[in-house]
Amino acid sequence: MNAPTLYIGNKNYSSWSMRPWLALKWAGIAFEEKVIALGGPGYGKSKILEILSVSPSGRVPALALEGATITDSLAICEWAAEQAPSLWPADRLVRARARSAACEMHSSFAALRTAMSMNIRRRVVVADWEPNVIQDVNRVVEIWTAARAAAKGGLFLFGARSIADAFFAPVATRFRTYGVILPADAQAYCDAIFADAAFREWEAGAEQEPWAIPEADQLYT
Ligand SMILES: N[C@@H](CCC(=O)N[C@@H](CS)C(=O)NCC(=O)O)C(=O)O
Structure with a gap:
């Protein structure tokens, strides 16, 4: 094949x-x-x-x-x-929770996605977010906090890396790009993503690629 x-x-x-x-x-x-x-x-x-x-x-x-x-x-x-199969947690109930987190990311958070479009290379501090964006940020932090509180070890949402982490990794970069201040446990989760070897390979690719979308790079300036 x-x-x-x-x-x-x-x-x-x-x-x-x-x-x-x-x-x-x-x-x-x-x-x-x-x-x-x-x-x-x-x-x-x-x-x-x-x-x-x-x-x-x-x-x-x-x-x-x-x-x-x-x-x-x-x-x-x-x-x-x-x-x-290790891309999902082995435990049936934990696996269902991980799927629930990934599916919520896949189907929701329109306000966050629009206001904080992914832009890995960029750093800009934005002070005032619309209430619906803050609501989305708070919900993401709530999902992360609940997952980490139940995780037995590991640095990722449900312990070892899973598809749920693949779904939230871009969100971690959005918070970094737009200077969102997070609770310590949520920031620690973002740092675990940023230290991951595969994530770093993607990030290095983003930093090196020649294309730019000017509208995205000028948001909030
Ligand atoms: N629900 C789709 C969304 C895919 C999507 O929106 N991709 C964007 C790039 S991040 C795209 O292809 N946009 C092309 C366009 O908007 O014309 C998925 O989960 O893969």
Whole structure:
């Protein structure tokens, strides 16, 4: 079987792409990566032609394997977990909680995502957030705190690294980018993400890549 190809957006900006990329790395699954630069004609409308040529949804990430294309970050992570079950916690109930956390991230937090778009390279301190953004930040911290309080050891949400961490890793970078001050245990969790070898590889890629989206880089200036 040929190694699958993971199509992703720019590492600096594409939070959805980071998630399955981390999961595949953590699982030790070999894959080829192809970056498609976000921005330009069709961006934001699922109509970037280069993306449409590999992903029928017009969105990345997309995984091409054995003649099939799997779109959507969570579906790709679930495919990876079928090869590497340790991507979810072994305990049935803890696994259900980890899925619940990942699914909430996947389906919610629109205010946070819009106001704090992922921009790994950037650092800007923003003082006044809208109440709905603060509500989202507080809910993320609540999920992290509850998970860490129940975790038996380990540095990650449910102990060892899981898909739940892949889903929240981009959020940790958003808090760092926009200078969000976190409670100590939430900050310690972010620091565990930032120290992870696969995360650092992605971050180094984001720092080196040549593309920029000026609107994103000028938010709050
Ligand atoms: N629900 C999808 C969201 C994917 C998504 O929105 N990807 C963005 C990049 S981070 C995209 O492809 N945007 C292209 C566009 O907006 O035209 C997932 O979980 O994979």
